[in-house]
Amino acid sequence: MDFVKLLTDPLTIAGVLAAGACFATIVTVAAPAMSEDRLGSRLKEVAKKREELRKKSRADLAKSGASLQHKNANQFAKGLVDKLNLQKALADDSLAEKLIRAGLRGQAAQTMFYFYRAALPIGFGVLALLYVLALGAQMPLHLKLIAVVGGVAAGFYGPNLYLKNLADKRRTKIMEAFPDSLDMMLICVESGMSIEMALGRVGQEIAPASVELAEEFALTTAELSYLPERRMAYENLARRTNHPGVKAVAMALTQAEKYGTPVGQALRVMAKENRELRLSEAEKKAASLPPKLTVPMILFFLPVLFAVIIGPAIIQINEILGSQ
Incomplete structure (x- = not known):
């Protein structure tokens, strides 16, 4: 009862409120000094990025200098090929x-x-x-x-x-990222992008995972802009990659633009088929692993196994014969 009386005492309530007000005042005054300097951190990040770009530009200049040093060798090879007319001979x-x-x-x-x-x-x-x-x-x-x-x-x-x-x-690296790129392209197309913009956007996003696929998408985007027929750009993409999955996608895109069918539907079907194709290739590699392991097991595992099994018996036989 004394504790309840103490809690309901007006002086106690006033003291708690005054303490809370003092604490809030202190926090409000000290918050700017204790807060993180976001502007300073952003400036540090910008300076760090500028330094990285400077180092990258220096590396590019050094690389270009190295290529200039090898220019004489390339000129020598070109002169020899032209002099001997190797392009016609070979x-x-x-x-x-x-x-x-x-x-x-x-x-x-x-x-x-x-x-x-x-x-x-x-x-x-x-x-x-x-x-x-x-x-x-x-x-x-x-x-x-x-x-x-x-x-x-x-x-x-x-x-x-x-x-x-x-x-x-190169084809293996392209096909490792191709199904995922089709999924991203499907999202871009269904969001309202054209196929050229979708290829460019997906090429930028997929570059960290597969530089080769990003390069092919960039070439296809460029060819779609200047070739007389869009079909030729898709056929060139299939010819450069030389993979049945890319050929099927190129054919589906060609037919979708020719007959006016939705490109998103074609991409959805092709993405599913390419994922299944990638899975089947992985299963094929896994199935071919046991025959490949047969020879290493015969050469390395069986001799050690025989030595472990027969070794103690040979040691005991030698001890028995030696004691006699």
């Missing part, structure tokens, strides 16, 4: 398409390919010959010939194999 009608699929564009890429196609057989052949003469004196004659011919063949087919592997890696 003509390949599908080379331009192979280079585009590998992400290499321009006349310089073709020139360097022809240069390596002609220089590597000679270089590998000379290295194989030096190896045979220096370290293979005891080798039979047919093995020496096989080594030299193998070096020349490796140098001749090496650029094509490298180009094929580069194109396969």
